[in-house]
Amino acid sequence: MPQTLSTREANLFRTVIRHYEDKQYKRGLKAAEQILKKNPKHGDTMSMKALIMNAQGKTEEAFALAKEALTIDMKSHICWHVYGILYRTNKNFDEAIKAYKFALKLEPDSHQIQRDLAILQIQMRDYQGYVQSRFVMLKARPHLRQNWTALAIAYHLEGNLPQAENILTTYEKSMTSAPLKTDFENSEAVLYKNSVIAEAGDVQRALDHLEIDGKHSLDRLAVMELRACYLAQLGKNEEAAKAYRALLDRNPEHPDYYKGLAEALGILEGAEAARLAVFDEYAAKYPRSDAARRLPLDFLNGDRFQKAAKAYLTQMFDKGVPSTFANLKHLFSDPFKRDTLPVLVEEYIQELKSSSGSKGRRNEDSSKGEGAALYFLAQHFNYYMSRDLTKATEYVERALELDPKNVDFHMTKARICKHQGNVQKASETMDHARSLDTRDRYINSKAAKYQLRNNENEKALETMGLFTRVETVGGPLADLIDMQCIWFLTEDGEAWQRRGSFGLALKRYHTIFNIFDIWQEDQFDFHSFSLRKGQIRAYIDMVRWEDRLREHPFYFRAALDAVKLYLLIHDKPQGTNGVNGGDGKGANGEDAAEKRKAAKKAKKEAQKAEREAAEKVARQDPNKASSQKSKDAEDVKKSDEDPNGLKLAGTVAPLVDAMKFLELILQFSPKNIEGQLAGLEVFIRRKKYLLALRCLKAVLALDKSNTAVQEQAIRLRKTIDPILDSLAPKLQEVFRSELNAIGIS
Amino acid sequence: MDIRLLRPSDIPLIQHANLENLPENYFLKYYLYHALSWPQLSYVAVDVARPPKTPYDYPKIVGYVLAKMDEEPADGVQHGHITSLSVMRTHRRLGIAEKLMRQSQLAMVETFGAQYVSLHVRVSNQAAIHLYRDTLRFQTEKTEAKYYADGEDAYCMKLDLASIREQATDEAKKKTNGHGGGDGDGGHEDEGEAVGDVGRDPAAKKGKGAAGADSKVKVKVGRALGVGELVERVVPKQS
Numbered sequence: 001m002p003q004t005l006s007t008r009e010a011n012l013f014r015t016v017i018r019h020y021e022d023k024q025y026k027r028g029l030k031a032a033e034q035i036l037k038k039n040p041k042h043g044d045t046m047s048m049k050a051l052i053m054n055a056q057g058k059t060e061e062a063f064a065l066a067k068e069a070l071t072i073d074m075k076s077h078i079c080w081h082v083y084g085i086l087y088r089t090n091k092n093f094d095e096a097i098k099a100y101k102f103a104l105k106l107e108p109d110s111h112q113i114q115r116d117l118a119i120l121q122i123q124m125r126d127y128q129g130y131v132q133s134r135f136v137m138l139k140a141r142p143h144l145r146q147n148w149t150a151l152a153i154a155y156h157l158e159g160n161l162p163q164a165e166n167i168l169t170t171y172e173k174s175m176t177s178a179p180l181k182t183d184f185e186n187s188e189a190v191l192y193k194n195s196v197i198a199e200a201g202d203v204q205r206a207l208d209h210l211e212i213d214g215k216h217s218l219d220r221l222a223v224m225e226l227r228a229c230y231l232a233q234l235g236k237n238e239e240a241a242k243a244y245r246a247l248l249d250r251n252p253e254h255p256d257y258y259k260g261l262a263e264a265l266g267i268l269e270g271a272e273a274a275r276l277a278v279f280d281e282y283a284a285k286y287p288r289s290d291a292a293r294r295l296p297l298d299f300l301n302g303d304r305f306q307k308a309a310k311a312y313l314t315q316m317f318d319k320g321v322p323s324t325f326a327n328l329k330h331l332f333s334d335p336f337k338r339d340t341l342p343v344l345v346e347e348y349i350q351e352l353k354s355s356s357g358s359k360g361r362r363n364e365d366s367s368k369g370e371g372a373a374l375y376f377l378a379q380h381f382n383y384y385m386s387r388d389l390t391k392a393t394e395y396v397e398r399a400l401e402l403d404p405k406n407v408d409f410h411m412t413k414a415r416i417c418k419h420q421g422n423v424q425k426a427s428e429t430m431d432h433a434r435s436l437d438t439r440d441r442y443i444n445s446k447a448a449k450y451q452l453r454n455n456e457n458e459k460a461l462e463t464m465g466l467f468t469r470v471e472t473v474g475g476p477l478a479d480l481i482d483m484q485c486i487w488f489l490t491e492d493g494e495a496w497q498r499r500g501s502f503g504l505a506l507k508r509y510h511t512i513f514n515i516f517d518i519w520q521e522d523q524f525d526f527h528s529f530s531l532r533k534g535q536i537r538a539y540i541d542m543v544r545w546e547d548r549l550r551e552h553p554f555y556f557r558a559a560l561d562a563v564k565l566y567l568l569i570h571d572k573p574q575g576t577n578g579v580n581g582g583d584g585k586g587a588n589g590e591d592a593a594e595k596r597k598a599a600k601k602a603k604k605e606a607q608k609a610e611r612e613a614a615e616k617v618a619r620q621d622p623n624k625a626s627s628q629k630s631k632d633a634e635d636v637k638k639s640d641e642d643p644n645g646l647k648l649a650g651t652v653a654p655l656v657d658a659m660k661f662l663e664l665i666l667q668f669s670p671k672n673i674e675g676q677l678a679g680l681e682v683f684i685r686r687k688k689y690l691l692a693l694r695c696l697k698a699v700l701a702l703d704k705s706n707t708a709v710q711e712q713a714i715r716l717r718k719t720i721d722p723i724l725d726s727l728a729p730k731l732q733e734v735f736r737s738e739l740n741a742i743g744i745s
Numbered sequence: 746m747d748i749r750l751l752r753p754s755d756i757p758l759i760q761h762a763n764l765e766n767l768p769e770n771y772f773l774k775y776y777l778y779h780a781l782s783w784p785q786l787s788y789v790a791v792d793v794a795r796p797p798k799t800p801y802d803y804p805k806i807v808g809y810v811l812a813k814m815d816e817e818p819a820d821g822v823q824h825g826h827i828t829s830l831s832v833m834r835t836h837r838r839l840g841i842a843e844k845l846m847r848q849s850q851l852a853m854v855e856t857f858g859a860q861y862v863s864l865h866v867r868v869s870n871q872a873a874i875h876l877y878r879d880t881l882r883f884q885t886e887k888t889e890a891k892y893y894a895d896g897e898d899a900y901c902m903k904l905d906l907a908s909i910r911e912q913a914t915d916e917a918k919k920k921t922n923g924h925g926g927g928d929g930d931g932g933h934e935d936e937g938e939a940v941g942d943v944g945r946d947p948a949a950k951k952g953k954g955a956a957g958a959d960s961k962v963k964v965k966v967g968r969a970l971g972v973g974e975l976v977e978r979v980v981p982k983q984s
Contacts, residue, residue: 182858184856184857218855218856218857219785219855219856220852220855220856220913220916220917221750221785221852221855222785250848250851251748251749251844251848253746253747253748253844254747254748254749255747255793256747256749288840290746290839290840291746291747294746319838320838321837321838321839322834322835322836322837322838323807323835323836323837323838323839326792326794326835326836327746327794328794329794330793330794330795330796333796407834408834408835439869440834441765441766441767441768442765442766442833442834442835443834445764445765445766467768468768469768469894470894470895471894482772483764483770483771483772484760484772484773485764485770486757486761487761487764487765488764518773519757519773522772522773522774522777523777525774526777526781529781530781533781533782535781535782535783535784537784538753538780538781538784539781541752541753541754541784542753542777542780542781545752545753545754546753551801552757552801552803553798553799553801553802553803554757556799556801669799669800669801671799671800671801672799672800672801
């Protein structure tokens, strides 16, 4: 039987909630205890206590208490709501939704519970559920525009565009007075509606709507861009050209506008002179525009290219623009352009020399003129499409003669060393570059990266520590993890792996995995925040991007590393466990033996490093404690029970662990061949032959000529052959026909 | 080079550029907060010359400006603020920072009626100071002692956006004339004013009031961690 509270205690209960909301957890607990002293079986108070404990990180105790509260007071919406929140904060969203629904059954009018449920539904992409929730919320509070917009969003994301538009229109019609021109929410709602119309494919109506309703929009750029795009789509070329010209006047550095203008003017791809004229016009109008000068180099050929390239290079070198090479290297897929550019650069240097007396460039900044040209050539011969490392070294040394303290020149020298395979010298050279400008974090980051490439993890962390926040508890690494510095974690993990320290390597990969979890959860608050802010188009963009978050190369690289490492761990204990069959294993066997030897050696080294690292951490601990003293105990981070990843590396089921990374690779980056090949490796070892076959087929579909395919097909066949007869007849058939099909191609 | 508006999908590589270039770093969520509160104000410079390596390549960000409006201006005047601006060392001397800033400033005026824009810069950062003071004509307001986590002072700089306001108003007029849509009622003549004085205060108050009221709604339990809170936590000044 639920207990009822006296007035005094009811008041006290309210303060518990307030303390919780203000994050005054200790006070909240104290007040809760006071109530529980007199009413030890008050479910709501117990639940609130559990909620506070959960916020303090005592998850298990919190769950136990919340469950107890529920058994005492099954009919309390607070108990169910809290139970849902506990699940939500512990990321079990499905259970959380269930609990919220129970709470809502008990208290159907609770706006708060409905809202929490709705947010979870959209977070989980339960569009139908979200539509339902937003519908109820709109009915409860139809006077708020937000609620109309929210329902429209729900329909929009569900794919029901007409209904989304309909909801937005219904609200518009209900408005009694014309909105102010400065009403931002209205301005954005109009453009949101416009985007819905356009997405439905009705371009003409989108244009009409934009020109009438969107005329006073405060987001002027959006209106201009949309208008230009609609006009072009509708073939209204004259107006479209005008619209693109207006956009170019705003921002002459946006290639899309040039493209739009040229198309609207009816200039054909091959009409070099006409296309060039468009760019020349803007180069003259905006002398500081880079795009107007550089973009023509993409499509010009022959003499026109030479002339334009010469002019561009001259201007860039005179200014000493270090990115000149980076801006042009994409042209190298055209052999003529690749070969012409260095000739033009040499010409520039010769001309400079013959006229240097009169122009007196000698006293100028030596990163300009000749220095810039030599720097270009060094990069040119260091680039993979035009590589000649001897020449590259020559040019970079000549550049350094002119300007021995130039950071960029040293940086390129380090890259050349890297390409020569001398990672040690590359690391030293980059660190020297760093020492020339110790206030620049960019060169500092590069130095750390090169140290990691040379397996100098400790040194690299020290280098990074020159720029991380000093006051972060746990030192530079903790700060880099806090700040989600993916590149460092990846490189650090790969270096540890090369050193054979699998624990630390896995630790880094898992940390990156967790950062992606955080990034996915980051959208949570915005489901309500964006409604308040009214920036709906940006919100929709965000939701759609979050849907494919894990296709990001940042994820892919670390996840692939992890999968490969788990494979290695699986294969290591006993090299031949029969999976690969006996034949053709000889060469592999030797390989494996060598690998084992190397791994053993590396492991020893790594253990030493880990010991040292552990000692270091231990040494830091006292400081940690003292700096923590001032902080509220509630802020203390949960201590890491496996800082060196030894538990991770000691896994007995590496292939199962690999699945966590692999599944998301295959789900989000199915078109990446390397990912599919890694999947094949894992599935063959796990004896999931159908899945292995699927990966193989995916590789084939992506690249018929991939050399790995034949090899892998043979391997898969050899693996399957001996057991084929034991499979179900249907499976036998599938494997026979599929493998034959691959064999033929 | 491509200079364009920031998109949410750019954010991991913007965060990457920030981490490579600057000591003041932020959670991804803080970038999202900018992108979803003032999506018109933040711009990126993209290296379009990079040949793609996989089907999932994201545009390489070589420079960015992360900008916001001051949500509760102490002086009651609508204004913008530059949270972070950086350009990769490899892409300097192309005027990228300046171009990013000018795009952002224009949008601050057009979309949010900003009267001025403010920023902080390390007193030792000569290149940045040169850009702000000499190229963009910012004025140094004051020095804030030990603004940065490492103890360095900051100049607090401001730029009056009056000239951009005029430019924006002119353009708006041109646009209305150019449209020739037949609504020559002259009603747009005062558009600039509406953005400026008449509309500003009520709009600002309204915005604030609404947000304030909303955040004060009494909830029973479990209010989600607000984004606002996050903001306070990440601003470098907090240290």
